[in-house]
Amino acid sequence: MNWTELAISFFVLLGGLFMLIGSIGLARLPDFYMRLHAPTKATTLGVGSLLIASMLFFSIKNSMFSIHEVLITIFLFITAPVSAHMMAKAALHVDTQTLERTQGSEAHQAATARKSTPSEADLANKQEGSES
Amino acid sequence: MLKTALLLVNFMIAMALLLSLWRLIQGPSLADRILALDTLYINSIALIILLGMYMGSPLYFEAALLIALLGFVSTAALCKYLLRGDIIE
Amino acid sequence: MDPNPRFRLFPMPVQSGLLFVVWLLMNNTLAVGHIFLAALLALAIPIAVSSLQHPQPTVHKPLLALRYFLLVLMDIVIANIQVAILILGPLKKMQPGFIAVPLDIKQNLPITLLASTVSLTPGTVSCDVSEDQCWLYIHALNLVDEQELINSIKNRYEAPLKEIFGC
Structure with a gap:
């Protein structure tokens, strides 16, 4: 029982830590697109490990899967x-x-307009790059 | 030991909820507020699962599942509102 | 595709299997009654809704798909640790940026899978797809080398997806 309790506690703590980090990122990062990274990534793993802990806990407590x-x-x-x-x-x-130092403003404008290509020169550049 | 860990993590998630609430009030843009609401519902799923483990009752699972479903739908609806100015066209 | 899918016994085999498993998981049981009920629902619901189905590209290589799934699962864990370090570290050093990735795959389902994978893996969130579905726009949390990031997305995620769906 002791080992399983240790494992459950570990997963619970890991999950809580990731949830907290996700929300710290949400509160701390400077612009919206950067804030978007924190909750989407950190919380998936956070809830994931909390649910693993919950699965272990109920499997052992009721001694059924x-x-x-x-x-x-x-x-x-x-x-x-x-x-x-x-x-x-x-x-x-x-x-x-967006933050002033955000790079790739052509891509940003193209994404806003949902236009096809950033520019012709850029297109040729990219294809050379992906072939090399 | 497990009870202590559960209480500690409860505290951590309460802090996470407060931080998301701060972002919800602070803004600055509408998209930020939607993101804060999204984080709030995921945090509350975690809180309910913890409560279920603390009470030792599997009944809270259904509540967590329902919050997950409704949270996703409400995020999608709010984003759709921003995109089109209307939810059901 | 079958010209008259409404009258086939299993119009959507994958969805039938999924429905069966999800019903049993939701009730958290393996009792005989629930297995019968799940089988009944898995048979009846796909027949009722099969006329709503859009034709989608099918999975050609299931083993490769499994390998891709495990790769993504591993990358999610790595991504979480990397993003956690970035969040708790100094903010001044971060170089966020938008990039455009040219897409080789054209159907909706593979593009959706690629965009979701990109969102779940290290330091990147997919923002939008251009209207002709040739470019995927991505926001990177810490953009060091644009070309390297594009190449890694194309080789690591897009190439296996292309092979899995055989397009």
């Missing part, structure tokens, strides 16, 4: 990138401010 927490994990892993993508798209649409 309890894996229905897997459903929430799968659901969050599928929806986290989708909602991040939708939020980024909405932010591009309403012209959210």
